[in-house]
Amino acid sequence: MSAPTDAMPRPTRSGWLTPRRTKAILKRVVLYLLLAIVAFFFAGPLYILLSTSFKTMPEIQAGGLMSLPHEPTAQAWVTAWGEACIGITCGGLKGYFGNSMVMAVPAVLISVMIGAINGYALAKWPFPGARFVFAALVAGNFVPFQVVLAPVSVTLRTLGLFGSVEGLILIHVIYGIPITTMLFRNFFLSVPNDLIKAARIDGAGFFWIFFRIVLPLSPSVIVVALILQFTGIWNDFLFAVSFSNPSSAPMTVALNNLVNSNFGVKEYNVHMAATVIAAAPTLILYILLGRYFLRGMTAGAVKG
Amino acid sequence: MIDLRISNCNKNYGSLRVLKDINLEIERGEFIVLLGPSGCGKSTLLHIVAGLDRLSAGAIEIGGRDVTDVEPKDRDIAMVFQSYALYPTMSVRSNMEFGLRMRGKPMSEIRPLVEEKARMLHIDHLLDRRPSQLSGGQRQRVAIGRALVRDPKVFLFDEPLSNLDAKLRASMRTEIKKLHQSLGTTAIYVTHDQLEAMTLATRMVVMKAGEIQQVGKPEEVYHRPVNLFVADFLGNPGMNFMKGHLRLEGGRVSADVGAATIPLDGYAFDTAPTDGQAVVVGLRPESVQPSTGGEPFALTLKPTLIEHTGSDNLVVLAMGGEEIVGKFPSDMLPTLGEPVTVGFDLSRLSVFDAQTERRI
Numbered sequence: 001m002s003a004p005t006d007a008m009p010r011p012t013r014s015g016w017l018t019p020r021r022t023k024a025i026l027k028r029v030v031l032y033l034l035l036a037i038v039a040f041f042f043a044g045p046l047y048i049l050l051s052t053s054f055k056t057m058p059e060i061q062a063g064g065l066m067s068l069p070h071e072p073t074a075q076a077w078v079t080a081w082g083e084a085c086i087g088i089t090c091g092g093l094k095g096y097f098g099n100s101m102v103m104a105v106p107a108v109l110i111s112v113m114i115g116a117i118n119g120y121a122l123a124k125w126p127f128p129g130a131r132f133v134f135a136a137l138v139a140g141n142f143v144p145f146q147v148v149l150a151p152v153s154v155t156l157r158t159l160g161l162f163g164s165v166e167g168l169i170l171i172h173v174i175y176g177i178p179i180t181t182m183l184f185r186n187f188f189l190s191v192p193n194d195l196i197k198a199a200r201i202d203g204a205g206f207f208w209i210f211f212r213i214v215l216p217l218s219p220s221v222i223v224v225a226l227i228l229q230f231t232g233i234w235n236d237f238l239f240a241v242s243f244s245n246p247s248s249a250p251m252t253v254a255l256n257n258l259v260n261s262n263f264g265v266k267e268y269n270v271h272m273a274a275t276v277i278a279a280a281p282t283l284i285l286y287i288l289l290g291r292y293f294l295r296g297m298t299a300g301a302v303k304g
Numbered sequence: 305m306i307d308l309r310i311s312n313c314n315k316n317y318g319s320l321r322v323l324k325d326i327n328l329e330i331e332r333g334e335f336i337v338l339l340g341p342s343g344c345g346k347s348t349l350l351h352i353v354a355g356l357d358r359l360s361a362g363a364i365e366i367g368g369r370d371v372t373d374v375e376p377k378d379r380d381i382a383m384v385f386q387s388y389a390l391y392p393t394m395s396v397r398s399n400m401e402f403g404l405r406m407r408g409k410p411m412s413e414i415r416p417l418v419e420e421k422a423r424m425l426h427i428d429h430l431l432d433r434r435p436s437q438l439s440g441g442q443r444q445r446v447a448i449g450r451a452l453v454r455d456p457k458v459f460l461f462d463e464p465l466s467n468l469d470a471k472l473r474a475s476m477r478t479e480i481k482k483l484h485q486s487l488g489t490t491a492i493y494v495t496h497d498q499l500e501a502m503t504l505a506t507r508m509v510v511m512k513a514g515e516i517q518q519v520g521k522p523e524e525v526y527h528r529p530v531n532l533f534v535a536d537f538l539g540n541p542g543m544n545f546m547k548g549h550l551r552l553e554g555g556r557v558s559a560d561v562g563a564a565t566i567p568l569d570g571y572a573f574d575t576a577p578t579d580g581q582a583v584v585v586g587l588r589p590e591s592v593q594p595s596t597g598g599e600p601f602a603l604t605l606k607p608t609l610i611e612h613t614g615s616d617n618l619v620v621l622a623m624g625g626e627e628i629v630g631k632f633p634s635d636m637l638p639t640l641g642e643p644v645t646v647g648f649d650l651s652r653l654s655v656f657d658a659q660t661e662r663r664i
Binding site for chain 2: 192194195197198199200201202203204208212213216217
């Protein structure tokens, strides 16, 4: 049994607010103030986006950007999803959302898979010229997209994929490989070589070791790659606007066409709802997998 | 019957020659320990035998079959790593099963085999755990178990005990020895720990800078080192070295080491000694003992330092300008500065040529 803490000598009242403590408290206050400002900076637009999307047009026109909707209505969401006019068709965003999904999901999966296999080969199966290949891939990360627009356009036309979702998938896969390869390669470097050797002696080959030993060690880096790739591909506008046609256009293009339409009244509530719909998949993905994302970003910093 | 033959094995990394013309024949059932300081190429040699590294020139034969260009999995070997190299995401059971499953053995055969070996290694209660839930010693047992279930022609051990603490290392050493005695499988064991080498090996191979220095039974290598390097590398505390010259007088050979003249009448020379030849005379500390009066050769020397190790007293003695160490029984405690008479066990002498550093 330990003595009751009340019996312990306490610091006297006068000694409580020492200069050191005052300084520490001040530091805290400044810290929280800064955090609050930053939080407001990022959350503010989201708040306006959401509150405006539930308002009616008359309420918006009456002003009061920061106020909550008086009579919340989901009408703008319904319009944005299924009725809004984009270009000459008035079917809402749903078709384009589908385009984006059909484009992003395979493009993400394929580029992450290829990146993982590439990274594994580069990190664990050194072959002559591996360093050169890796250097070339790293350089690939720094090629600005604008530079390749014309050659890609010619290539897609030659392949007969111009204006199709498949064409966009192909481009996104190719431009995703450098970053995913680099990500996986750097992660796999931390996988002990002895594991690979032990598995080789046990009789496992290149792909067995990859799927049975290496990949199960890598959920965090897989999540990082998935989030990075999905966010990048879903949000891409340049490739989308350059290589799609009205029937294959993804969300980003459709959103732009909707918001930048010059006809009629600007329906801000619809625009806001459309924007949230466009941003939702990446947000949801991050909320679901964010934990792993943070873990993956710091993995390897400290040895387990 | 020869289980493993290494012929003219060379390994170069660019211009760096890591292994130079290694030749070694290993009989079935031998426990070969490769011993040497770090960077001597012993691990590289093991990896080449395993097939994990390619050799630059030469050939490897296992069980009479040339496996120089054969993949590790087809060499009929199993390896235990210093880092254990257990598959972290698999249970102990899966770790042990992995190699057999890769070989397409039916689960009905694998299960009893794994359980039998697990019992043998006292890890049967750990089969459903993950490697991360085990202690270092348990992990090493699992690693050994994983190699055992494969029932290979040759076991390869790459410093398997270096990551364990001293006490555990000693008990695992004993177990590996027992295991080898009961299984009789050929084994190659790499270590830089001479105690492991001395206790485990049926034959040991001392390496330095990519070359084999000496191959032989542990006691032979210990008592009859072929050169100064081997003499110096083995033994703790190290061998005493006394520099001097040979004297041939009237058919009798002796070594003048300055402070004394050591008779070499009983010494079996490998090469004929010449008068005036510069030599290094080596004698291990345990052959320098307090005199009981009956030795053919004794000196009276002054102790300058005494180290108690518990089982012995290591006594540093001034001899001319140099110092030699004697290993005294723990109940024999000389007084510092007071001369003691020590007897030299001349049958344990080693004499090396000072120039070539080879045993003569």
